[in-house]
Amino acid sequence: MIRWLLLALGGAVLGGIVHLATIIILPRTATQDAYSRLARSAAINSVTELPAPAPDAAPMPFMDPAFASAVCRYDLTQGPLKLSVPVSLAYTSVSFYTRYDVAYYAINDRAAGRRVIELELMTVDQHNQMPEDEDITAADRLIVESPTVTGLIAIRALAPEAGLMPVAQRAVAAAKCVRAE
Amino acid sequence: MRLLLGSLFALIVAAVVGLGATYLALSRGAAFGPLTIGIWTAWPKTGTIEADPYAHASIARAGRLPTALGDGVAFTASADDNGRLLDGRCDVVLAGVTPAARFWTLTLYSPGGELVANSINRFGFTSQEIVRRADGSFEIVVAPRANPGNWLPTGGIERYVLILRLYDTAVGVSTKAGREVPMPIVTVRSCP
Numbered sequence: 001m002i003r004w005l006l007l008a009l010g011g012a013v014l015g016g017i018v019h020l021a022t023i024i025i026l027p028r029t030a031t032q033d034a035y036s037r038l039a040r041s042a043a044i045n046s047v048t049e050l051p052a053p054a055p056d057a058a059p060m061p062f063m064d065p066a067f068a069s070a071v072c073r074y075d076l077t078q079g080p081l082k083l084s085v086p087v088s089l090a091y092t093s094v095s096f097y098t099r100y101d102v103a104y105y106a107i108n109d110r111a112a113g114r115r116v117i118e119l120e121l122m123t124v125d126q127h128n129q130m131p132e133d134e135d136i137t138a139a140d141r142l143i144v145e146s147p148t149v150t151g152l153i154a155i156r157a158l159a160p161e162a163g164l165m166p167v168a169q170r171a172v173a174a175a176k177c178v179r180a181e
Numbered sequence: 182m183r184l185l186l187g188s189l190f191a192l193i194v195a196a197v198v199g200l201g202a203t204y205l206a207l208s209r210g211a212a213f214g215p216l217t218i219g220i221w222t223a224w225p226k227t228g229t230i231e232a233d234p235y236a237h238a239s240i241a242r243a244g245r246l247p248t249a250l251g252d253g254v255a256f257t258a259s260a261d262d263n264g265r266l267l268d269g270r271c272d273v274v275l276a277g278v279t280p281a282a283r284f285w286t287l288t289l290y291s292p293g294g295e296l297v298a299n300s301i302n303r304f305g306f307t308s309q310e311i312v313r314r315a316d317g318s319f320e321i322v323v324a325p326r327a328n329p330g331n332w333l334p335t336g337g338i339e340r341y342v343l344i345l346r347l348y349d350t351a352v353g354v355s356t357k358a359g360r361e362v363p364m365p366i367v368t369v370r371s372c373p
Contacts, residue, residue, distance in 0.1 A: 027241040
């Protein structure tokens with residue numbers, strides 16, 4: 001009897017290790033995560049508009065139907081990226097996600113304080129390699145450091161009423177995500 | 182033979198405990214640092230670079246992009262104030278006020294995160310669409326059949342979740358705006 005209890009206890013401890021291991025490995029092996037889903041339709045380093053979520057089809061679960069949205073799937077191996085998003089009439093936000101869908105930065109129209117949200121996205125290494133003086137002369141340049149080389153930028157504009165959705169969609173469609181020269 | 186049986190038993194226990202705990206944790210969307218106000222729960226940390234491994238795993242499994250904390254914070258309710266799971270065949274009333282935010286949206290999803298089909302193509306409300314009382318409070322009726330005022334159709338599905346997203350808000354960011362902020366209360370008015 002004691003023997004079986006000990007075996008069950010040992011099994012439970014091993015189970016704890018199995019649990020932690022699966023939790024940690026899961027994001028690396030997931031094939032249906034947001035990045036993988038969007039990778040099928042979104043080209044690299046360009047803005048792709050997402051269709052509005054509908055009951056029978058949505059690009060991702062739990063999307064907010066009040067927003068017009070687009071994504072820029074980026075790859076920084078060739079160099080930094082320039083992003084510009086015109087501000088829509090109600091609320092516009094730009095959120096940055098790593099390859100594993102972790103949000104590491106977000107900015108909205110009020111924080112940007114301009115008609116256009118303009119940002120430069122680069123890896124930590126690319127930021128370190130930037131000439132010092134260039135950093136100073138462009139003090140008002142907003143530079144975002146990406147923890148991973150690839151990832152996603154979600155560009156979203158709110159339509160406060162259903163009738164304003166076309167306006168929000170136009171703002172999102174005018175967003176640009178290109179390699180910096 | 183006894184050794185073989187014994188180790189097999191231990192391995193089966195390990196598999197059941199380990200995978201069972203992972204499944205439970207992911208199906209409940211567990212993560213550290215939940216912010217619970219009444220029936221509403223948010224995980225502000227999940228929308229930051231400091232998200233914990235449980236948050237990473239449940240985001241990857243659901244296939245969604247979490248709301249970044251700089252963008253807003255998303256509160257989920259899957260039960261009413263008495264702790265009963267929300268049922269799409271009942272008339273449920275959501276009433277009160279929301280915390281300070283530039284905009285908010287309230288959306289109804291199936292537990293898997295799909296929008297629910299209905300005759301008027303309404304999947305939620307934004308803070309500007311809502312009809313309010315003179316004091317700024319509001320009432321939304323979440324029900325399968327048409328209701329006067331703010332009607333959010335359930336399509337008659339058995340289980341659903343409500344997500345209240347606050348955009349450009351201090352809730353979840355600053356420590357002062359914590360548990361004392363007002364959130365709408367959810368009560369069942371009638372059930373067939």
